[in-house]
Amino acid sequence: MTFLSTETGEAADEERRLRLRVLLEEYRTVLIVAFVVLVVLGGWLSYGAYANPGEETTRQRESTWTATGDVSHDATVTEPNSVYPTGTRLENRPLYYTAISPTVDGEFVGGYESRTGDGVDVALTVDLSYRAVDPDDGTVYWSERERLASTTGEDVDPGENVTATFAVDVSDVATRIDEIESDLGASPGETEVVLEFGRVIEGTIDGEQRSATDSYRVPIVTEGGTYRLEGQDSYDEPYEEYETEVVTASAGPVRTVGGPVLLLVGVGGLGGLAYASRRLPEPTAAEREWLVYRDDRARFEEVITTMALPDAALEGPRAKPETLAALAEFGIDADAAIVFDPQRELYVVRHDGIVSVFEPPTPASVADGRDDASSGDDGRISFVEASDSASASEGTTTGEPTSKSDADPSAASDDDPFTFAGLETAADETAESDSSGWHAQLDESGPDEGDADDTNGGD
Template identity: 35%
Template sequence: MTGETRWLRLRAFAGEWFVVLVVAFAVLAAAGGYAAGTAHAAPGTTTERQTVEHWAVGGEFGHSATVTRENPVFEVGETLEGRSTYFVGASPILDGTYRVSYADPTGDAEPVDVTATATLVLSSTGESATYWTDRERLATTDATLAPGETTSVAFDVNASRVDERATDIQQGLGDTAGEVTATISVAVNATGAVAGSEYPVSYTQSVPLTIAGSTYGVDAPGPTSEAATTQRTVQVAKSYGPLWTVGGPLLLLAGLAGLGALGAAYRRDEPGLTDAERDYLAFRDERAEFDEWVVRARLPATIRDRECADAESLADLVDYAIDADVGVVEDAASGSFYAVTRDLLVVYEPPAEPDVVSPLAGDFDALGVTTDRDPDEDLVEGVTADSGPEADDDGKAPPPDSPTVEAED
């Protein structure tokens, strides 16, 4: 199909469905305009619950061990700090601290009362049970902190005695089947004010103490904090996804472009076809429908010398050719169609191709594709009145494979 033909079909479709297309493009533009305006110009607001932090307390572990016994590596009195492993023989006592800080993100918080208590916890646990727990308070501290101030609770743990204590408990209870663990826990309790009312904040942070023969390890966690918070309701602008923010403007542009194209076509009287254009499209449809019945040939000029009749359409000519058991010949030179019998020549003159300038005409040329058939392709030089296949049982002749040819002087 050439670009001109496709352009005529497009115009025919636009003419037949002009009102529907106008409504469709108007709806498209309205929907796109609404989506674009909603997403960009007037998104509106929605209610959200927000968490407001008024003040917070937090803390972090610190630990070290002082060498108290002679050894080949470390000097007596040397402090080993922040290590993951210490030595029971050289430095059996772990010195720990927990530093508590008070933060005020709002800038108007009042001082808070803080209590920090360090506890050594020994326990034996299995997969689904805790067999026993032993707690020993190590140290406690109380302080009143202003924003930005800190306080510390200091404690010490003798690793060898912890190991002995765990062994004594196990032996006294009959060697329970659970795994024995040692943990240093610090419980922090703070009391301050929020909006004129007392507000308590509490949390616990722990560090495991692993004793393995001649060494013990400390796996201190990072800093943590707990805040005094309240909830408030606020109005925030609605947010929209790409379906609204991108799809809306695209729909608006598509709708306006379609309306503009229809309006321009209407002003040029292009929607719909002229009678000549409509006849030409009808011929093109019939030519495609009956392509298998048509043989393209270059006929001699004397073909018109015999008695001649005109067919109203290509379909009429094909019907006659089937009844007469002859083929339909398209003259490659003139474009006329013939059904040649011994007594009569039936001719169909196709309508002339309209003088249409199509914006689609160059589509295939730009791609290097040719849609028109080669006028010299599969041509037969002459056709006699005896050409054509025999009819089948229904009286209809199958499409001719090729005509019978004879030389013309």
């Protein structure tokens, strides 16, 4: 019997191949499902990327042009005062004084900016509107409007401006509001005075016919003998022209690259799994049993003592545990040594006169490797009975009959203590040992290998 040790390269490869077959058998279904999912997903992504990418609607900006505008205002001091000389022009002030400069003059400038322009007309209007409005719901009780300015520029080039000038006498507006309220006999809501600017641009701009209409409101707020124009920061309006186009949808790298890669991995995985299934057949029950033994050996390696045992150590009633783990756990519970005899390939625990022996399974391909390295069916690791090999080993070592029935179980003493921890029994002591009263003693000096050979392999 030959012990398959993982310390040798050939044995390690044998064990790795066997474990690979076990893993393949355990996860075969999971791998098949995973590879099928990859094939389906990769096929779907690839079909969407190449066979039927679909369509999408895009908007491409053709041109951008801007309608421009600006409002400026000023008031001239017409009444004598101690602050401003008469005739002083106050420009773009945050407020004006009604008593000394009741009239505000202003300009509304309009135009456009673009790459090209042909036959473009720019029309500007300035209206003055005053009305009474409910501040809560916006109800208009009365209103009046008057046109202050209107001008149109023809064939205006890009960057060229058209100007509309206007003037508002705030004192006259206040007088007119008082007249309306007097005529109505009431002054409901709040009174608003607003400048309304209008701008219309029409013509061929950037090669296309364009038309844009914009309007702005600039309130004139009167308060405590002053008035102010609440204008905007900008009167420019950008216009962007877009063209809608239906194009082939872009699949992106996830579909164009990821789809074929997943498909290739899935198909390759299924093919490789099929090939491996043919080359690596399912492990037999004996092979699985041997792997269990190898795992148990690795698990209890620290508590197993390796030494050659004399024949007398195996005499007595025998118990045969099913696994090495069962033997090791028994030895630990019984506080007895767990000994591995490398010559007989046996694991032994002796306790209370009973010899517990575990005979490990061994791959026949290793045991018979010197006779026929290729023996075995379909590349499987076959097993032989360890007991047969163990018996043969005993006969060879002692020169006695190899049959286990030749041993006298009653020869062992039941009350003799059996301690294996650190046991190294000298071969010459073994030869003198009486089979009816075998004792294993701790010999710190250790046996002489030459004497052991002379004793165990007697003439």
